[in-house]
Amino acid sequence: MFMKYAVPFLRKKTDLIFVSRTLKIVGVGESRVETVLRDIIDTQTNPTIAPYAKLTEVALRITASAPEETAAQKLIAPVAKEIYNRLGQHIYGEDDECLAGVILAALERQDQTLAIAESCTGGLLTSAFVDVPGSSTVLLEGTVTYGNKAKTTRLGVSDEILTAHGAVSAQTAAAMAEGIARTSGACVGISTTGIAGPEGGTHDKPIGLVYIGLHIAGKGTQSKELRLIGDRNEIRAKAVVGALDLLRLEMRIHS
Numbered sequence: 001m002f003m004k005y006a007v008p009f010l011r012k013k014t015d016l017i018f019v020s021r022t023l024k025i026v027g028v029g030e031s032r033v034e035t036v037l038r039d040i041i042d043t044q045t046n047p048t049i050a051p052y053a054k055l056t057e058v059a060l061r062i063t064a065s066a067p068e069e070t071a072a073q074k075l076i077a078p079v080a081k082e083i084y085n086r087l088g089q090h091i092y093g094e095d096d097e098c099l100a101g102v103i104l105a106a107l108e109r110q111d112q113t114l115a116i117a118e119s120c121t122g123g124l125l126t127s128a129f130v131d132v133p134g135s136s137t138v139l140l141e142g143t144v145t146y147g148n149k150a151k152t153t154r155l156g157v158s159d160e161i162l163t164a165h166g167a168v169s170a171q172t173a174a175a176m177a178e179g180i181a182r183t184s185g186a187c188v189g190i191s192t193t194g195i196a197g198p199e200g201g202t203h204d205k206p207i208g209l210v211y212i213g214l215h216i217a218g219k220g221t222q223s224k225e226l227r228l229i230g231d232r233n234e235i236r237a238k239a240v241v242g243a244l245d246l247l248r249l250e251m252r253i254h255s
Contacts (some may be wrong), residue, residue: 001148006101009214014066016065016066016067017065017066017067017068017069017072018063018064018065018072019063019064019066019069019072019073019076019152020061020062020063020064021061021062021063021073021076021080021094021095022059022061022062022093022094022095023059023060023062023080023083023084023087023091023093023094024057024059024091024093024094024095024096024097024098024099025058025059025060025087025090025092025243026056026057026058026092026099026245026248027089027090027245028058028087028088028090028242029053029058029143030051030053033051033060033087034051035220036050036086036087037051037060037083037086039089040079040082040083040177046064046065046075046190047062047063047064047065047072047075047076047079048062048063048064049061049062049079049083051061051100055234055238056235056237056238056239056240056241057099060083062076062079062080062083063076064076080208081102089249092245092248098131098132098245099128099241099244099245099248100128100131100132100135101132102248103129103244103247103248103251104129104134104135104139106134106248106251107138107140107188107251108137108138110251112138112187112188112251113138113139113140113185113186113187113188114138114139114140114145114186114187114188114189114191115139115140115141115142115181115183115184115186115188115189115190116129116139116141116142116143116180116190116191117142117143117145117154117155117174117176117177117179117180117189117190117191117192117213118142118143118144118145118191118192118195118209119144119145119146119151119167119191119192119193119194120168120192120194120195120235120236120237120239121192121194121198121236121240121243122144122146122236123142123144123237124236124237124239124240125142125190125192125240125243125244126139126142128240129142130142130246132186136205140184140185140186141180141184141186143155143180145176148162148167149169151167151175151176151179152159152174153189154179154180154183155175155176155180155183156175156177156178156179156182156183157172157179158175161175161181166205167193168193168194168195168205168209168210169193169211170213170223171210171223172193172211172213173191173192173193173211173212173213173223174191174213174215174222175213176189176191176193176213176225177191177213177214177215177221177223178213178215178221179189181215181217187216188214188215188216188217188247188251189213189214190212190213190214190215190243190246190247191212191213191214192210192212192213192239192240193209193211194208194209194211194228194235194239195207195208195209195210195211196208196210196232196235196236196239197231197232197235197236198231198232206227206229207235208226208227208228208229208230208235209225209226209227209228210225210226210227210228210235210239210242211223211224211225211226212224212226212239212242212243212246214246214247214250216250216251219250221249223241224246226238226239226242228242
């Protein structure tokens with residue numbers, strides 16, 4: 001109803017139209033984005049720039065007004081280019097794109113397959129990919145190996161690693177990623193293990209400590225430590241985005 005009736009009515013009231021382009025940013029917070037772009041924000045006229053912070057990412061909306069869409073896009077283009085120059089790899093996509101969707105599309109272009117082993121995220125990472133239509137062309141499987149026995153029997157994580165380093169460790173995360181890639185036959189294996197709280201933290205391993213494991217065929221295995229804050233659900237959500245962003249950067253997937 002809005003598009004059919006309201007938009008034509010409103011267009012009769014003005015000679016200008018408004019066009020927006022939204023850049024999707026991950027890996028830096030809203031305050032950092034505003035600091036990097038402060039001079040542009042302070043001097044903005046047309047187009048305008050508006051940052052919107054979410055729990056795990058920042059959306060930067062660039063809006064221009066002009067008599068027609070083409071003219072508005074031309075106003076937006078140099079501003080967007082400068083933002084890309086400043087924020088670089090932190091920009092993962094635009095408009096309706098989501099992080100998991102960008103990754104899946106790139107993996108499909110590269111003829112890569114993916115498998116996931118989760119502990120603390122409990123299926124959320126797999127769900128992020130499954131939410132994208134057509135993900136089955138890339139995603140082979142996702143498992144929730146929550147207990148130590150599951151990590152051992154399903155993924156082949158050795159008792160020696162679990163005894164020496166614990167379930168929440170860089171070594172276990174790496175072994176989980178290797179294990180899921182090996183047992184599924186996927187080119188890429190990614191894993192999560194951590195302490196989401198509200199209990200279970202210690203001085204050495206506090207609540208919010210998360211490790212991401214990543215195995216890429218032909219490139220080897222690595223792990224990344226995250227120190228996250230928030231309640232249980234926030235920590236799990238941030239861990240998912242941390243895993244997605246690590247995969248994106250290591251696969252050299254940039255907007």
